Amino acid sequence: AQSVAQPEDQVNVxxxxxxxxxxxxxxxxxxxxxxxxxxxxxxxxxxxxxxTGDNLVKGSYGFEAEFNKSQTSxxxxxxxxxxxxxxxxxxxxxxxxxxxxxxxxxxxGTRLSIRP
Amino acid sequence: SQTIHQWPATLVQPVGSPLSLECTVEGTSNPNLYWYRQAxxxxxxxxxYSVGIGQISSEVPQNLSASRPQDRQFILSSKKLLLSDSGxxxxxxxxxxxxxxxxxxxxxxxxxT
Numbered sequence: 001a002q003s004v005a006q007p008e009d010q011v012n013v014x015x016x017x018x019x020x021x022x023x024x025x026x027x028x029x030x031x032x033x034x035x036x037x038x039x040x041x042x043x044x045x046x047x048x049x050x051x052t053g054d055n056l057v058k059g060s061y062g063f064e065a066e067f068n069k070s071q072t073s074x075x076x077x078x079x080x081x082x083x084x085x086x087x088x089x090x091x092x093x094x095x096x097x098x099x100x101x102x103x104x105x106x107x108x109g110t111r112l113s114i115r116p
Numbered sequence: 117s118q119t120i121h122q123w124p125a126t127l128v129q130p131v132g133s134p135l136s137l138e139c140t141v142e143g144t145s146n147p148n149l150y151w152y153r154q155a156x157x158x159x160x161x162x163x164x165y166s167v168g169i170g171q172i173s174s175e176v177p178q179n180l181s182a183s184r185p186q187d188r189q190f191i192l193s194s195k196k197l198l199l200s201d202s203g204x205x206x207x208x209x210x211x212x213x214x215x216x217x218x219x220x221x222x223x224x225x226x227x228x229t
Contacts, residue, residue, distance in 0.1 A: 044160075102148055
C-alpha cells in the first residue's frame with residue numbers, strides 16, 4: 001500500500017536557525033511527492049513537488065525538499081526559519097492506482113513552531 | 117490565474133438539519149474536483165472526487181453526498197446532519213489529464229450542535 005509518514009507531531013526551532021520537517025514514503029515505482037502548508041483556519045497551500053529529475057526541489061517561501069531514494073525520504077528544509085513559518089505542514093504522495101484523478105495521500109501533519 | 121471559492125466560510129447547524137456546501141473554481145476548464153474533511157486540525161480524509169459533470173466517486177460510506185451540476189461547481193450535501201459531521205471541509209481542484217498537485221480552497225468550518 002502507498003503511504004507517507006511524518007514521524008514528528010511537532011518541531012520547535014528558534015528563529016534564524018535551519019529547520020527540517022521529516023517525511024518518509026512507501027510507494028511502488030517512482031513516487032510523486034508533495035509538501036503543503038496550512039495556516040490556522042485556512043486551506044492548504046502547495047509548497048513544492050518532486051516528480052523526477054534533481055533530488056533537491058525548490059519551492060515557495062524559501063523552502064526546499066530533498067528526495068532520497070535509498071532512504072525513501074522527502075524531508076522539507078529551510079536554511080533560516082522565520083516566525084511566520086509557524087504552521088502545520090503536510091507531506092503527501094500521489095496514489096498511483098488512479099490515473100483519471102490526481103488522488104493524493106496525505107501524511108498526518110507536523111506542527112512547526114518557530115520561537116522568536 | 118485560477119481561483120477556488122468555498123462558501124459559507126463558517127456554519128453552525130443543528131443535528132438533523134440539511135447541509136449544502138458549495139465550491140467553485142475560476143480560471144480553468146474541466147478540472148478534477150475533490151472534497152476533504154479535516155477533523156481536529158490534522159489529517160485529511162478524502163470524501164469525494166469528480167472527473168467530470170455528474171461523475172462522482174465516493175471514498176467512504178457516510179452521511180454525505182456530492183454533486184457536480186456544472187463543470188466548475190462541486191456541492192457537498194447532507195439530508196440530516198450528525199454530530200460527527202462537524203469539521204473543516206476543504207474543496208480542491210487539479211488539472212485533468214496531466215496535473216498532479218491539488219490546489220485547495222479556503223475551507224468551511226462546520227459545527228453541528
